[in-house]
Amino acid sequence: MKRTLALAMILSIFVLAALPAGAAATKDATFALEGEARGLELALGDQGLTLGVALARGNSSPFAAGAGAGQCTVLGTNTDPEELPCNESTSQKSSTTTSTSGTGETCAAPSIPAPLNTVLNVDLACGSSASKIVRGLPTSSNHGKVGEATLDLDLRGLIPEAEDAKEQLVDQLQEILGGAPEPIANALNQLLDVVDDGQALQILLGPANSDITAKGNKITVSSDSAGALIGVAGIPDLDEEGQPILGTSTATEDGLVIIEVGRSTASATIDKLSATANSAATAALVTVKVRDITQVEPTYEEVSVAPGETVTILEGTPAESTITAAVATKEERTGSALAAADAVRLHLLKGVSGGIKLGLARATAAATAEVKPLAAGQKKPPLAKVLPQTGARNVTFVALGLLLLAALGLVVRRRFS
Amino acid sequence: MKITPTGARRLRRSITSLAVVSALVGVGLLAYPFATDLWAARIQRGLVAGLAASADDYRLGKIKPGEALTQLQIPKLDVDVMVVEGTSLSALRAGAGHYPKTPLPGEAGNVAVAGHRTTYGRPFNRLDELVPGDKIILTTPLARHVYEVTSETYVVAPTDWSPIEEYPRKGSFLTLTTCHPEGSASQRLVTRAKLVKTADIIAMQRAAS
DSSP states (O other): OHHHHHHHHHHHHHHHHHSOOOOOOOOOOEEEEEEEEEEEEEEETTEEEEEEEEEEEEETTTEEEEEEEEEESOOTTOOOGGGOOBOGGGEEEEETTTTBOOOSOEEEOOOOOTTGGGTEEEOOEEEEEEEEEETTEEEEEEEEEEOEEEEESOOTTTOTTHHHHHHHHHHHHHHHHTTSOHHHHHHHHHHHHTGGGSEEEEEEEOOEEEEEEEETTEEEEEEEEOOEEEEEEEOOOBOTTSOBOTTOOOHHHHEEEEEEEOOEEEEEEEETTTTEEEEEEEOOOEEEEEEOTTSSSOOEEEEEEOTTOEEEESTTSTTOEEEEOOOEEEEEETTEEEEEEOOEEEEESTTTTTOEEEEEEEEEEEEEEEOOOOOTTOOOOSSOOOOOOOOOOOOHHHHHHHHHHHHHHHHHHHTTO | OOOOHHHHHHHHHHHHHHHHHHHHHHHHHHHHHHHHHHHHHHHHHHHHHHHHHTHHHHHTTOOOTTSEEEEEEEGGGTEEEEEEEOOSTTGGGGSEEEOTTSOOTTSSEEEEEEEOSSSTTOTTTTGGGOOTTOEEEEEOSSEEEEEEEOSOOEEEOTTOOHHHHOOOSSSEEEEEEEEESTTOOSEEEEEEEEEEEEEEHHHHHHHHO
8 A cells, every 4th residue: 555655646747747837938139239428539720539449239140349449530329339439449340240350459549640640649549349149138238438538729830819818818818917916927828938848738537438339138238437637727836936847737626717527428228029118318517617716725616507507707808618417308208218418518619610510428329129010911820930840749757657556556456455 | 455366366367467568568668769860860871862862952952841851960979860841740760960941051040950859869969069260061962061059058948030031141151959958858958160161072072093
């Protein structure tokens, strides 16, 4: 009896184990994602370049690609990672179709095109990019950054009217100097005398990043640009005789104007089971600090610029400059989402042949997803077309269970002998 | 309740019959995978000669369902199997079949092959071990094509045709599918690769001689 019970229990276990597990029905959408971040876009006359660029692309093929670059020419709307006009020694590209992917970072001193290189100096520029498919989903990580960038005030080689404009600016500053303490007045006078050797603009730029990540059924493209710190006309230290010491000014610490541009972010997320998309964006905040030159020690008056607002400084002079704070927008529809953090716009020295235009901390992200709908009037087919079945159910447990049943039968049979 | 001797005899015979049938069915089920392996091996032997003889039909794109299309080798997994044209149940008894309406090996687009995982020679049993960089070789009567795995294997629903229908605009690609998990047909396991090298068979043979 005990043997019979034991065999019956083992048989039950085998039968239960042989029952097929329920197959979870899944429903995937086709989707595509794009992300882009730009650190700094500079235009001077008809010359221009972009510093710090990151692009990411992905779709449900699966496919992933990207690019990270320290220095590029003017990008405009050209955002194909394969065709970016970027300095190859400061950039990397990656793609899952060509199986290319960068390792670490690629860095070099960027080559600034002439004649922009006569006034603009950029420290090391770096780019990195890696794309791969993980569990059938696209992933990509891309970054672009530069070290310090400085712009000299000697624009004569670039803009013919620069000399006249500089003289006007100097004359207007001389009027202001009358109210400044003597050490400051001396320093500024010396600065103006040697302005051709001076550092007019110092830019410390944060990195630009654009990534595609996947977690569970959600795939996200996120872009961010870490902003910048811009200093205009640093004031040098003074020696014992009250003379300015050249090379001791740091515009981002003691400049006449310091502009702080914060981080911008944009992201879009797809749920590949429900084919829904959502997005989020935050624009970079801008703070303008103007130095009180009546004080020896650096003292600043801060002005926060509201999103979309424009602030003008040195109005009415050739050095008139405007700062327009960025605006963040997002748009969500069925199956698509777009997020954009517009660039902070600086237009410096507007009175000097168009001036210098800077666009900072721009980030965008877009995602679309689609479950193919039936056309109007089309009937849903009764059975879904399935991929070829190339696996048989594992019947080992059933077979062993039947053999045990046979053994059980022989044991029970003896009782009726 | 007391059972009469006649009743006991009948009961004994019924239990014996049930035990014998259960044993036979159990043995049959255990032997089924091995039987399919033998069946597939027999078909494969015939396909080897068939591939060499089909060069003209291949050139004209006239390979019929069930006929040899290409030899598929995966060195890492020690796989060497003849792939037939078609993915019907009867065609797949050879072990692996080429999806109709997908390009032929070496052509632009996405060549797709389905293979058995646990029966009929189980050529794709260890497909989940492939990683990016592994090589897959397709040898036709005309050329030898080397594909390189581009992504980790991944799982899709049986009704998800995106691995077959969606691929980059440019280039030549290969997709292998099989059932997942082992012993189940509830999902499909997918491996994707891209063409990295093609060598003309006739030129290779001339060079060898």
